[in-house]
Amino acid sequence: MAVAATSKEVRRLGRVIIRFAGDSGDGMQLTGDLFTSETASFGNDLSTLPNFPAEIRAPAGTLPGVSSFQLHFADNDILTPGDAPNVLVAMNPAALKANIADVPRGAEVIVNTDEFTKRAVQKVGYARSPLEDGSLDGYRVHPVPLTTLTVEALKGFGISRRDAGRSKNMFALGLLSWMYHRPTEGTESFLRTKFAKKQDIAAANIAAFRAGWNFGETTEDFAVSYEVAPAAAAFPNGTYRNISGNLALSYGLLAASQQADLPLYLGSYPITPASDILHELSKHKNFGVRTFQAEDEIAGIGAALGAAFGGSLAVTTTSGPGVALKSETIGLAVSLELPLLVVDIQRGGPSTGLPTKTEQADLLQAMYGRNGEAPVPVVAPKTPADCFDAALEAARIALTYRTPVFLLSDGYLANGSEPWRIPDADELPDLRTQFAHRPNHTLDDGSEVFWPYKRDPETLARSWAVPGTPGLEHRIGGIEKQDGTGNISYDPANHDLMVRTRHAKVDGIEVPDVEVDDPSGEAELLVLGWGSTYGPITAAVRRLRDAGLPVAQVHLRHLNPLPRHLGEALKRYPSVVVPEMNLGQLATIVRAKYLVDARSYTQVNGMPFKAEQLATVLKEALDG
Numbered sequence: 001m002a003v004a005a006t007s008k009e010v011r012r013l014g015r016v017i018i019r020f021a022g023d024s025g026d027g028m029q030l031t032g033d034l035f036t037s038e039t040a041s042f043g044n045d046l047s048t049l050p051n052f053p054a055e056i057r058a059p060a061g062t063l064p065g066v067s068s069f070q071l072h073f074a075d076n077d078i079l080t081p082g083d084a085p086n087v088l089v090a091m092n093p094a095a096l097k098a099n100i101a102d103v104p105r106g107a108e109v110i111v112n113t114d115e116f117t118k119r120a121v122q123k124v125g126y127a128r129s130p131l132e133d134g135s136l137d138g139y140r141v142h143p144v145p146l147t148t149l150t151v152e153a154l155k156g157f158g159i160s161r162r163d164a165g166r167s168k169n170m171f172a173l174g175l176l177s178w179m180y181h182r183p184t185e186g187t188e189s190f191l192r193t194k195f196a197k198k199q200d201i202a203a204a205n206i207a208a209f210r211a212g213w214n215f216g217e218t219t220e221d222f223a224v225s226y227e228v229a230p231a232a233a234a235f236p237n238g239t240y241r242n243i244s245g246n247l248a249l250s251y252g253l254l255a256a257s258q259q260a261d262l263p264l265y266l267g268s269y270p271i272t273p274a275s276d277i278l279h280e281l282s283k284h285k286n287f288g289v290r291t292f293q294a295e296d297e298i299a300g301i302g303a304a305l306g307a308a309f310g311g312s313l314a315v316t317t318t319s320g321p322g323v324a325l326k327s328e329t330i331g332l333a334v335s336l337e338l339p340l341l342v343v344d345i346q347r348g349g350p351s352t353g354l355p356t357k358t359e360q361a362d363l364l365q366a367m368y369g370r371n372g373e374a375p376v377p378v379v380a381p382k383t384p385a386d387c388f389d390a391a392l393e394a395a396r397i398a399l400t401y402r403t404p405v406f407l408l409s410d411g412y413l414a415n416g417s418e419p420w421r422i423p424d425a426d427e428l429p430d431l432r433t434q435f436a437h438r439p440n441h442t443l444d445d446g447s448e449v450f451w452p453y454k455r456d457p458e459t460l461a462r463s464w465a466v467p468g469t470p471g472l473e474h475r476i477g478g479i480e481k482q483d484g485t486g487n488i489s490y491d492p493a494n495h496d497l498m499v500r501t502r503h504a505k506v507d508g509i510e511v512p513d514v515e516v517d518d519p520s521g522e523a524e525l526l527v528l529g530w531g532s533t534y535g536p537i538t539a540a541v542r543r544l545r546d547a548g549l550p551v552a553q554v555h556l557r558h559l560n561p562l563p564r565h566l567g568e569a570l571k572r573y574p575s576v577v578v579p580e581m582n583l584g585q586l587a588t589i590v591r592a593k594y595l596v597d598a599r600s601y602t603q604v605n606g607m608p609f610k611a612e613q614l615a616t617v618l619k620e621a622l623d624g
C-alpha cells in the first residue's frame with residue numbers, strides 16, 4: 001500500500017510508548033510484533049514487553065484472559081519498554097480495566113466500543129460503562145467501533161461476520177500505523193505469506209489493515225498524526241534486524257556450533273518461556289543441528305549429556321522447575337567434566353508459579369542447587385540482543401574448561417525484542433577444541449596409556465576423548481574417580497583432591513575484569529546489577545546523572561566466577577544498592593563473599609522494574 005501524504009497536522013515526537021491490549025484470542029501479540037517489525041525497518045530504536053496469560057485460553061472477556069504488548073520506540077538510544085504508555089489500545093472492558101492504572105492522565109486511549117456491552121462491562125466488575133461514567137475524563141479517549149468498521153470493510157469478501165470480526169486487530173494496526181507514520185509494505189507482505197494457502201483470508205486481513213489506515217486519515221476524531229524520526233545516531237554502522245532474546249540465543253548457539261566445528265545437539269522438554277529455542281533450532285538441520293524433544297526434563301538433559309560424551313556441543317533448555325529435575329544430571333556433568341550448556345529462561349516461582357511472567361530468582365539454584373560440592377559457571381545476558389553473545393561466551397567456557405555452564409536468561413529478555421546488529425563472521429570467536437587422539441600418559445614400565453582425567457595445567461580441563469577412538473577406551477560414571485586414571489576411588493584424600501580441583505577449575509576461569517561506569521569519579525553510590533535489570537538500572541542512572549547526581553554502575557555478566565577486583569570496586573563506594581527481581585540473591589552472595597554492606601532493592605511481581613521507580617529509590621539512597 002502506498003502511503004499517501006496526510007492533510008492533517010503532523011507533530012514530531014522523540015519517543016512513544018504504545019500498549020495493545022485485548023483478549024488472548026484478539027491477536028495482540030501478532031499486532032505488536034507487526035508494528036514492531038515496521039518500526040525496526042524504519043530505523044527507530046525500540047524495546048518491547050509482551051505480556052500474556054498463562055492459560056492457553058482463559059474465558060473471553062475476563063481479567064485473567066487479558067493479553068498485552070507494549071512497544072517503546074524513539075529517535076534516540078533507549079533501554080526499556082517504557083514505564084507508562086502514551087497510547088493504550090483496549091479491545092474490550094477487561095483490557096481497559098487491567099491496564100488503565102498504568103496510563104498517565106492526558107494519554108490517548110483508543111477503545112473498541114463494540115465490546116462495551118452491559119454484560120461485558122459487568123463481567124469485569126464495572127457498575128457502569130467507563131465510557132459513560134466520567135472515569136476516563138482525564139484521558140484523550142477515542143471511541144472507535146473497531147468490530148463494526150472491520151465487518152463493514154470486509155462485506156465483499158464472502159466471509160462470515162464472526163470471521164470478519166477477527167480481523168479487527170489488523171484494523172487497529174492500520175489505524176496506529178497511520179497515526180505514527182509506520183511503513184506498511186512489510187505487514188502486507190507478512191499477511192500474504194502467512195495466509196499463502198488461504199488467499200481469501202490474506203486479502204481480508206490486508207483489506208482490514210488498509211481500512212484502519214484510511215479511517216485514521218479520514219475521521220475527524222484523529223486530528224493529529226505523529227512522526228518519530230529514525231535513531232540514526234543510536235546505531236553504529238552495520239546491518240540490523242529486530243530480534244527477541246530467545247531467537248538471539250538460538251542464533252548464538254548456532255554460531256557457537258559453527259565456530260567450534262561441532263554438531264549442535266539440543267535435548268529438551270517444552271516449558272514456558274524456553275520452548276521457542278527448541279522450536280527455532282528444529283528449523284536448522286541444514287547446520288547439522290539435532291533437536292530431541294524428550295518425554296521429560298530428566299530425559300532431555302540425559303540425552304544432551306550423552307551427546308556431549310559423544311563429541312557434540314550439547315545444550316538443554318528449560319526454566320526453573322525443569323532445573324530442579326535436571327539437578328542430579330547437572331551434578332553428573334560436573335563429575336564427568338564434560339561441556340554442557342544448561343539454558344534456564346527464568347520465570348516466576350516457586351513450583352509452577354507464574355509461567356508467563358519474569359523473575360530472576362534462579363541464581364542461587366544455579367549456583368548451589370545440587371548435592372555435594374558441584375560448582376558450575378554462570379553467565380547472564382543483559383538485553384535481548386546480548387543473548388547472542390552470552391550464548392557464545394557460555395559455549396567458550398564449557399568447551400575450554402570441560403564443564404557444564406548455566407546460561408541465565410529470563411522471560412523479559414526471552415520475549416522482549418530490540419534492534420540487533422548482525423555481526424560479520426570474522427568477529428566471532430574461534431571456539432575450536434581438540435579431541436584426544438593418542439595416549440597421554442607414560443607408565444613406569446614405559447607403556448603409553450590414556451588417562452581421561454589428566455589435565456591441562458593452565459585450565460585444569462581434562463582430555464575429551466570421543467567414544468570409539470582406538471586405544472582411548474575409558475570408564476565414566478557418577479561415582480568418584482581417581483585423579484588421572486578415572487578409575488573408581490573411595491579414597492578420602494583422592495576425593496578431597498578431586499573436589500578441590502573441580503572447584504579450582506571453575507574459580508580459575510578467565511572472565512573479563514570488572515568494569516565500573518563512573519564518569520565523574522566522584523560517585524558515592526554504586527548500583528550493582530546482573531542480567532535483565534540492565535535496561536531499567538541504566539535508564540535510572542542516566543536520569544540521575546542528567547539531574548547532576550553522580551552515580552556509579554557495575555553490571556555483571558559472569559556470576560560464577562565473579563570478575564577479578566569486584567570486591568575492591570565495591571569497597572570504594574560508601575553505598576552499594578543491588579536491584580534484583582528476586583528477594584536479594586546477588587546481594588546475599590556479594591555480602592558473604594566481600595563483606596560489603598550491599599543493600600537490596602527487590603521486586604517479585606512478575607514484571608520488570610520501571611526506570612522512574614529505580615531512579616526514585618537510588619535518589620533516596622543518595623539522600624540517606
